[in-house]
Amino acid sequence: MAFNSRVCIQSESPDSLNWGNFIELIKSWGDCNEEMKKVVLKNVPRNAKYTSPKVQKEILNISANKVSNMIRKEIGNVKYCILVDEALDGGNKEQMAIVLRFVDGEGYVRERFFDIVEVVDTKALALKS
Numbered sequence: 001m002a003f004n005s006r007v008c009i010q011s012e013s014p015d016s017l018n019w020g021n022f023i024e025l026i027k028s029w030g031d032c033n034e035e036m037k038k039v040v041l042k043n044v045p046r047n048a049k050y051t052s053p054k055v056q057k058e059i060l061n062i063s064a065n066k067v068s069n070m071i072r073k074e075i076g077n078v079k080y081c082i083l084v085d086e087a088l089d090g091g092n093k094e095q096m097a098i099v100l101r102f103v104d105g106e107g108y109v110r111e112r113f114f115d116i117v118e119v120v121d122t123k124a125l126a127l128k129s
Contacts (some may be wrong), residue, residue: 022051022056023041023051023081026040026041026051027041028041030043031123043083059092068114068115071100071112071114073110074104074110074112075080075100075102078102078104078105079102079103079105080100080101080102081100081101081102082098082099082100082101083098083099083101083111084096084097084098084127085097086101086122086127093118094118094119094120094122095116095117095119096116096117096118096119096127097113097115097116098113098114098115098116099111099112099113099114100112100114
């Protein structure tokens with residue numbers, strides 16, 4: 001089996017094929033929404049690209065909150081269960097993945113990934129809290 005040894009370098013130059021995940025996400029949002037396309041990347045006023053690490057974190061947190069709220073709205077008042085799995089990541093941090101499972105109004109079982117949470121204790125009571 002042969003492996004490709006090319007190195008993929010992220011660059012934000014206009015001719016780059018790999019702008020990095022955040023920039024590509026913003027580009028795809030602009031491709032899907034004409035209003036957003038008017039105010040992202042090369043269409044921003046002056047040099048205000050809003051791509052600093054602080055702004056990226058804020059935009060991603062806002063997006064995550066919107067998705068969480070959509071999941072809550074989708075589940076509504078129906079019964080649901082919480083699926084939890086924890087694992088040690090590459091940085092030696094224990095992390096817990098949370099998935100919500102429910103039956104929708106049409107009788108289909110749905111699962112929605114909800115969150116990843118760092119945990120300091122993997123005992124059942126600690127994971128529950």
